[in-house]
Amino acid sequence: MSTFPRRTFLKTSTAAMATVALGLPGSRNLSAQDASPQSPPRDWPELPGLPKGWRSIRKLDAHNHVMQGVHKPGADWSAVERTVEAAQVLGITKLFCSRPLTGGVMAPIEAVRDANDSVLAAMKRYPGLIEGYCFVQPGNGREALDEIDRCINLGMIGIKLYNQFKYNDPAVYPIAEKCIDVKIPFLGHSAYLTDPKIKATQPKTSNALEFGELATRYPDLLLILGHINGGGDWEWAIRTLRDFPSVYLDTSGSVLEDDAIGLCVRELGHHRLLFATDQTMEGGVGKILGADLTDEQREDIFSRNFQRILDRRSK
Amino acid sequence: MIVDVNTFLGQYPFRQVRCTTAAAMIDHMEAHGITAALVGSLHAVFYRDAQRGNEELLEAIHPYPDRLFPIGTVNPLYAGWERDLRWLTEKGNVRAIALMPEHHGYRLTDDHGQAALKQIADTRLPVVLTQRLEDRRQRHHWDVAADLTQDDLVAVATAHPTLRMLLINWVGLNAEKLRAAGLRGRCLIDFARLGVVGTKDVPRLIEVLGPESIAFGSHMPFDYVTASLVKLANVAGLYADDFERIAWKNAQSFFGLPLPLKG
Numbered sequence: 001m002s003t004f005p006r007r008t009f010l011k012t013s014t015a016a017m018a019t020v021a022l023g024l025p026g027s028r029n030l031s032a033q034d035a036s037p038q039s040p041p042r043d044w045p046e047l048p049g050l051p052k053g054w055r056s057i058r059k060l061d062a063h064n065h066v067m068q069g070v071h072k073p074g075a076d077w078s079a080v081e082r083t084v085e086a087a088q089v090l091g092i093t094k095l096f097c098s099r100p101l102t103g104g105v106m107a108p109i110e111a112v113r114d115a116n117d118s119v120l121a122a123m124k125r126y127p128g129l130i131e132g133y134c135f136v137q138p139g140n141g142r143e144a145l146d147e148i149d150r151c152i153n154l155g156m157i158g159i160k161l162y163n164q165f166k167y168n169d170p171a172v173y174p175i176a177e178k179c180i181d182v183k184i185p186f187l188g189h190s191a192y193l194t195d196p197k198i199k200a201t202q203p204k205t206s207n208a209l210e211f212g213e214l215a216t217r218y219p220d221l222l223l224i225l226g227h228i229n230g231g232g233d234w235e236w237a238i239r240t241l242r243d244f245p246s247v248y249l250d251t252s253g254s255v256l257e258d259d260a261i262g263l264c265v266r267e268l269g270h271h272r273l274l275f276a277t278d279q280t281m282e283g284g285v286g287k288i289l290g291a292d293l294t295d296e297q298r299e300d301i302f303s304r305n306f307q308r309i310l311d312r313r314s315k
Numbered sequence: 316m317i318v319d320v321n322t323f324l325g326q327y328p329f330r331q332v333r334c335t336t337a338a339a340m341i342d343h344m345e346a347h348g349i350t351a352a353l354v355g356s357l358h359a360v361f362y363r364d365a366q367r368g369n370e371e372l373l374e375a376i377h378p379y380p381d382r383l384f385p386i387g388t389v390n391p392l393y394a395g396w397e398r399d400l401r402w403l404t405e406k407g408n409v410r411a412i413a414l415m416p417e418h419h420g421y422r423l424t425d426d427h428g429q430a431a432l433k434q435i436a437d438t439r440l441p442v443v444l445t446q447r448l449e450d451r452r453q454r455h456h457w458d459v460a461a462d463l464t465q466d467d468l469v470a471v472a473t474a475h476p477t478l479r480m481l482l483i484n485w486v487g488l489n490a491e492k493l494r495a496a497g498l499r500g501r502c503l504i505d506f507a508r509l510g511v512v513g514t515k516d517v518p519r520l521i522e523v524l525g526p527e528s529i530a531f532g533s534h535m536p537f538d539y540v541t542a543s544l545v546k547l548a549n550v551a552g553l554y555a556d557d558f559e560r561i562a563w564k565n566a567q568s569f570f571g572l573p574l575p576l577k578g
Contacts, residue, residue: 044552086513090545194453
């Protein structure tokens with residue numbers, strides 16, 4: 001058996017993103033000359049099975065997360081740093097992140113603000129790379145709307161809802177109306193769960209039909225069905241979305257099944273698809289590279305479709 | 316050169332998959348720069364008599380002896396499985412033996428599983444353990460197979476100290492536990508569901524189990540091959556010295572694949 005030098009994990013400088021040092025004794029290091037937020041490593045070998053220059057294609061990750069509470073002094077930033085490193089390596093230009101409260105918890109507004117403060121801290125630490133979604137719970141009522149105002153005024157670009165309420169619940173309507181008023185996207189956690197045990201653990205997760213009901217009520221809402229491959233029957237979700245043409249969907253999730261992206265394009269058209277990873281970063285990039293797409297379609301999905309959504313607010 | 320250790324051939328009962336023939340699989344591999352693959356039979360997973368699936372697989376890949384290398388599948392609950400195992404080893408020229416306990420109705424740790432693992436160890440072929448074929452959250456209501464667990468994996472690794480293992484489509488592996496179970500040097504793990512950057516599953520496994528423990532795997536035809544190719548591209552950038560081992564040499568030595576493979 002060969003002796004392999006002990007490897008430390010990739011470590012990112014916590015200073016500006018222009019300086020990145022990946023400590024991998026005995027292996028290739030990514031240096032400031034290799035990469036910056038806008039320039040992935042230039043001299044890494046190409047593989048014949050991937051499109052040439054794939055790392056340099058502009059990519060906006062429309063669904064990602066700040067995985068830790070990082071806004072308090074002495075916070076552990078390692079999970080955020082790993083996400084940032086991965087983005088650099090993969091040529092992801094911007095990460096649109098939220099920090100939802102999960103587990104079916106309906107938390108007080110203070111906990112919601114605390115979660116959003118971590119996203120704001122990450123935006124401050126990685127300006128130009130990390131952008132924010134404001135997480136809200138409709139059950140917080142007026143305070144949820146105030147939290148949207150606070151976060152948008154501090155530079156966030158949209159809102160993220162998790163599974164505290166079904167999206168066809170009237171409690172969600174004021175949130176949707178707020179999004180229309182300020183022209184921001186509404187990204188929602190989704191799944192059509194077929195496993196009864198898993199479904200029982202998140203009974204208020206919305207499926208594509210419930211997204212459709214919200215979209216029908218609010219045709220001007222910039223509604224994004226989160227992670228088409230985030231678990232659940234994605235074929236059912238895609239078929240359902242045919243009937244709701246105003247709903248966008250993001251491509252993220254840990255399921256990397258062929259030919260999910262191709263089916264989305266054939267059934268829904270590529271303009272409704274937004275590249276995203278939801279932390280499955282290599283696979284998330286890889287499945288867009290592997291789908292049967294024209295170069296123009298691929299670039300639209302990687303960045304232009306979402307950019308058009310972001311640009312609506314400035315018009 | 317790339318060798319893919321995580322591929323299947325055949326139809327899947329619960330959703331449409333592409334590349335269900337050997338010829339289509341070869342075309343798909345060539346389009347993605349993959350030279351050779353270890354391939355298991357999906358039909359052997361779902362037929363009552365797994366051996367019929369093995370026979371179909373061997374016939375299907377016969378035209379591609381230097382590209383597609385068979386993995387046999389045995390069901391230790393079915394009549395004649397020991398005879399099938401001998402035939403696969405002596406006549407079928409398979410490179411490994413797969414067990415699918417969840418689909419065939421036993422556990423790795425029960426008497427059936429233990430008997431199969433012992434006999435596979437006696438053949439000196441590796442056993443192939445697939446944690447899952449697809450995500451439980453989208454399962455068909457006839458699909459009741461649970462994911463294999465690391466606890467069972469560790470238990471059988473400890474109980475069969477000479478048995479080599481190909482672990483495909485796993486996630487959440489604890490490298491220290493695998494090492495404690497004596498798997499360093501006798502397991503090969505594919506990264507179809509693991510991360511090189513981001514989650515950094517692969518660096519952790521390399522650190523503890525060595526670069527000889529990692530191999531390229533795509534989970535074809537279920538998954539996009541390019542998802543794993545992106546990970547391999549990151550291996551090429553970050554682990555240049557070990558790239559060829561992970562891309563193909565580990566698989567070649569683990570399974571004794573004949574040289575030269577055409578690159």
